[in-house]
Amino acid sequence: MKDIVRKDILQILAGVINILEKREEKDYLDLKGLSNRTIHNSAIFQDDDSISIAVMVYAIAKMIDRGLTERTYDMIFTKLISAKSSLEKFDKNTYRAGIKGIFSIISKTDKRLKLYVEDVISQAQMKKAGKIYKHGISIGTVSELMGVSYWDMLSYLGSTSPVEEEYDPKDIRKRLNFARRIFNIS
Numbered sequence: 001m002k003d004i005v006r007k008d009i010l011q012i013l014a015g016v017i018n019i020l021e022k023r024e025e026k027d028y029l030d031l032k033g034l035s036n037r038t039i040h041n042s043a044i045f046q047d048d049d050s051i052s053i054a055v056m057v058y059a060i061a062k063m064i065d066r067g068l069t070e071r072t073y074d075m076i077f078t079k080l081i082s083a084k085s086s087l088e089k090f091d092k093n094t095y096r097a098g099i100k101g102i103f104s105i106i107s108k109t110d111k112r113l114k115l116y117v118e119d120v121i122s123q124a125q126m127k128k129a130g131k132i133y134k135h136g137i138s139i140g141t142v143s144e145l146m147g148v149s150y151w152d153m154l155s156y157l158g159s160t161s162p163v164e165e166e167y168d169p170k171d172i173r174k175r176l177n178f179a180r181r182i183f184n185i186s
Contacts, residue, residue, distance in 0.1 A: 001049050012053055016080055017084065023073075028061055031061035039058070039123045039127065053099070055103075063110050072105060079105070082098050126156045129156070
């Protein structure tokens with residue numbers, strides 16, 4: 001595991017632990033926001049650890065939204081603390097075993113785990129495709145390259161905020177004056 005990935009995962013684990021520790025109504029929303037960040041990072045790093053942490057955070061958020069028993073909540077929370085501690089000590093094997101234990105709890109509690117994995121991978125693909133598109137590659141080429149449908153790509157791009165271009169006000173005035181001259185507008 002690369003050190004940059006390790007540090008990122010430690011930050012994510014600290015965030016999840018902090019959110020779960022409070023046990024507030026808004027935990028789902030906070031976890032959903034953190035989940036979006038982890039999905040973005042899994043698209044960047046594209047390693048098993050980043051993807052597994054993204055799926056885990058997404059699954060926990062979904063489970064909290066649907067309601068978790070106190071026992072399940074506590075088991076996940078305890079394993080998160082243990083996994084974080086192991087990763088802080090550079091013990092990757094114990095960390096991965098802890099994450100695997102969390103996935104075991106999730107899969108026993110919520111049979112939708114496979115769907116969560118697919119959702120996270122799909123979202124990461126779409127984010128990556130969006131980044132490529134912003135570099136000037138056509139939607140058709142990007143959708144074909146990334147294996148996503150053209151229509152899904154359009155939908156994703158339509159739901160994200162547009163890239164705002166910066167213009168020099170003097171340049172805008174020149175362009176406006178040029179257009180006025182062409183159309184004989186004073």
